[in-house]
Amino acid sequence: MNKKIGIYLLVGATMVLTGCNKKMSPFAAEYFNTDPTPLTVVGDNVPATITANVPQKFFKKNAEVTVTPVLAYGENEAKSQAYTFQGEKVKGNNTVINYKQGGTVSIPANFVYTPEMMKSDLYLDFNVVQGKKSYVLPRVKVGEGVNATATLADATTVDPAGAADKYQRIINDIVDADIMFLINRAEVRKNELKRDGGVKDLNAVVKEASAADNKEIEGIHVSSFASPDGGVKYNTKLSEKREKSTMDYVSKNLKKEEISNFGELTSEFTAQDWEGFQKLVSQSNIQDKELILSVLSMYKDPEEREKEIRNLSSVFDQLAEDILPQLRYSRISASINTIGRSDDEIKAQFKEDASKLSVDELLYCATLTEDNAEKEEIYAAAAKLYPNDYRCFNNLGRAQYAQGNYDEAQANFEKAAKLAPASNEAKMNLGLIKMMNKDYAGAKEAFGSAAGVDGLNDAMGVYYIKQGDYQTAVKAFGDTKSNNAALAQILVNDYSAAQATLNAVAKPNATTYYMMAVVAARTSNEQGVYANLRKAIKLDGNLKAKAQVDKEFANYNVASL
Numbered sequence: 001m002n003k004k005i006g007i008y009l010l011v012g013a014t015m016v017l018t019g020c021n022k023k024m025s026p027f028a029a030e031y032f033n034t035d036p037t038p039l040t041v042v043g044d045n046v047p048a049t050i051t052a053n054v055p056q057k058f059f060k061k062n063a064e065v066t067v068t069p070v071l072a073y074g075e076n077e078a079k080s081q082a083y084t085f086q087g088e089k090v091k092g093n094n095t096v097i098n099y100k101q102g103g104t105v106s107i108p109a110n111f112v113y114t115p116e117m118m119k120s121d122l123y124l125d126f127n128v129v130q131g132k133k134s135y136v137l138p139r140v141k142v143g144e145g146v147n148a149t150a151t152l153a154d155a156t157t158v159d160p161a162g163a164a165d166k167y168q169r170i171i172n173d174i175v176d177a178d179i180m181f182l183i184n185r186a187e188v189r190k191n192e193l194k195r196d197g198g199v200k201d202l203n204a205v206v207k208e209a210s211a212a213d214n215k216e217i218e219g220i221h222v223s224s225f226a227s228p229d230g231g232v233k234y235n236t237k238l239s240e241k242r243e244k245s246t247m248d249y250v251s252k253n254l255k256k257e258e259i260s261n262f263g264e265l266t267s268e269f270t271a272q273d274w275e276g277f278q279k280l281v282s283q284s285n286i287q288d289k290e291l292i293l294s295v296l297s298m299y300k301d302p303e304e305r306e307k308e309i310r311n312l313s314s315v316f317d318q319l320a321e322d323i324l325p326q327l328r329y330s331r332i333s334a335s336i337n338t339i340g341r342s343d344d345e346i347k348a349q350f351k352e353d354a355s356k357l358s359v360d361e362l363l364y365c366a367t368l369t370e371d372n373a374e375k376e377e378i379y380a381a382a383a384k385l386y387p388n389d390y391r392c393f394n395n396l397g398r399a400q401y402a403q404g405n406y407d408e409a410q411a412n413f414e415k416a417a418k419l420a421p422a423s424n425e426a427k428m429n430l431g432l433i434k435m436m437n438k439d440y441a442g443a444k445e446a447f448g449s450a451a452g453v454d455g456l457n458d459a460m461g462v463y464y465i466k467q468g469d470y471q472t473a474v475k476a477f478g479d480t481k482s483n484n485a486a487l488a489q490i491l492v493n494d495y496s497a498a499q500a501t502l503n504a505v506a507k508p509n510a511t512t513y514y515m516m517a518v519v520a521a522r523t524s525n526e527q528g529v530y531a532n533l534r535k536a537i538k539l540d541g542n543l544k545a546k547a548q549v550d551k552e553f554a555n556y557n558v559a560s561l
Contacts, residue, residue: 024063024128026138031055032124034143038551039071039122041113041150044438046071050107050124050142061087065127069109070139071146073120080109092299118145119549126398134437147551149518152487152511153465155436160398160409161425161453163391163416165363167168169340172218176333177202179246183328184230186241188249202332203253209336210259218335220254220262222246227327228272229310229320232302236271243269246330263335272302273327278320280323290316343368359386363395375399383412390420397429406436424450428459435463461488483511495519510540537561 031050040046050069059065064087069080084094085105097103107124111117122143177199179192193199224243226235247267254262278296281289292309299305301362310316341349342470346365349357357365362382379396386392397412410433417426431446440463447460457476462484464473470491477485478509481504489498499519505512513536520528533553537544547558 006130022060023130023133023135024060024065024126024137025058027052027126027140028128029123029140029142032140032142034122036147038145039120039143039144040147043416043466044113045151046111046146047118048109048122048143050109050122052105052107054097054098054102054105056102058102059085059087059099059131059246061089061099062131063087064090064092064094065137066127066129068125068127069107070123070125071109071111071117071120072123073114073116076116078110078117079109083107093185099292113146113148113151115151115546117149118148118546118551120146124523127435145549145551145554149487149550149552150465150468150491152515153462153484154511155432155462155466156401156404156406157483157511158432158458158462159455160401160413160429160432161394161450161455162398163363163394163423163425165360165362165367165391167340167358167364169342171338171340173336173338174333175202175205175336176331178329178331179249180325181242181328181330183227183325184238186238186245186450188245192545193249202334203257205207205336206254206262206334207257207259209334210261214339216337216339217259217262218337220250221335222250222265222267222330224267224269224330225273225276225327225335226271227324228274228277228302228306229324231306233273236269238270242328242330243267246332250332272306274302274305276327277323280326282321284322285316286318286322291315292319342453343543350381354378354381355385359389359392362386363391365397366399372399372402388419390416390423390426393419394423394425394429401429401432406433409433424453428453428456432459435459435466440466458482458484461485464488465491481505483509483515486512486515490515490518490522493522495523510543511538513539514543514547517547521552521556526556529553530561533558533561 031053033053035049039048048069064084066084068081070084071078071080083398085097086092086094088096088098095105097105101159109122121141123139123141125139126137128137178198179188181187206217206220207403209217222243224239224246226239226242228235230238247265248366250265254260267429278293281292286292292312292315295308295312296305299308309319341361346357346361347368350362350365354362359382362378362385366378366382369375376396376399379392381397382389383392383396393412394416397409397416400412401409410430413426413429413433416423417430427446428450431443433451434440434446435443443463447456447463450456457478459482461473461477461480464470464476465484465488470488473488474492474494477488481501483502483505486498486501486505489495489501499516502508502512502516502519517529517532517536520532533547537547544558544561546561547553
């Protein structure tokens, strides 16, 4: 063999061994970049993208490397989907990394979040198949810790929708009766005072209200009218006389019945009742009524109106017979208040015998306490006494939800929905249960069918946080002043808005102050970090351990608190 050729063969064999047969060298940590750093919870997951920058002459041509992202926390590990890469001489469909040039590849990772992951390390495991050999390369650390601020979104803190009671302590009724007059006359006729359904019945109602302990006559008003078939000057005097004669009758009758507690007695008169005329014509069967109404709209002056309508000779006789007599009257109106039980009386009656309270009184009674256990007791009584009213079960579930009794709450929300399938309150509340159980598709559907319910904005805001859609969450919350609303603002880096929202929370709790500490940390306010963490830990001692591993406070000596 030619000596020169032998040297070339030897060099070629060496290159083959270098590019193929020699084992892969361990991967170095500097080959990898992880985004985000630290890892960050989005919804219920911890997603990440690890970018590998493989150097030249590193990846063996005949090697097949399977990379598995592993998140190690405490004694536990969570593995993400494995990805396989191959050298250029491997027959397969995986991403190829060139031996001479190296290459850049992305490795997606995702882990279902658990709170223990706040203190964790992200590794990559490597399994290599090279020819007939299989071996494992050393694990490489590519990340540390998980920022879990987004997990502060809490469906359990959203106030479920309440079904409102209809209790009104004071119910006002206007009771009225008309006294009809003959044409061009103002005397109150005896037969008008005896007519059934008229003044006689009104007087009986007023007398009864005067004597009743739970009723109050707010006032009596007399309105007198003349029909628009005489001159304005004449009708003014006529309607005024009708007002006086009616007022005289009312005053004498009140004195006769010894009724003095009737509030204020007032009166007025209208010379020509064109408004009443127009209404009666529009409701009539008169053939030319559209023509009459057209005349009314064309002429604003009462005398011109009257003149033009009289010119309609074909219909004036019908107007005089059917319409105008109905406009010669005085109307007596009594404003009467029915006064229900006071708050104290309702509470006392509940303790004595709840069955004597109406369903609306019971539902109202529950609003008179801030104690959710007491609310539950009242709503449970209401549900027992009024088992067909969905509001009782919905609000019972609401009180149970506030106390953390979610299974019981769900059962009652379902009863409410069964009794009233169209109830938006029950739909929203079942959506909260679904969201709490991480059934986000079911929650979205429930919220979508509960439009207009109070509290839906807060629920939708939490839903969007759980989906990682923070901008939409901010829009959903609107002007809501809650921890959840402030969290959405923190997650879009609007710290001034978040601070303002947290300052406006009606009943700040440990989470409120913990979030204030997060805002302070993100705005380099060291004093604010420690002051707010102290308040949070004072209200909830468990937050100290959390703060010590929270990446938000990595630059602060939280252990000293």
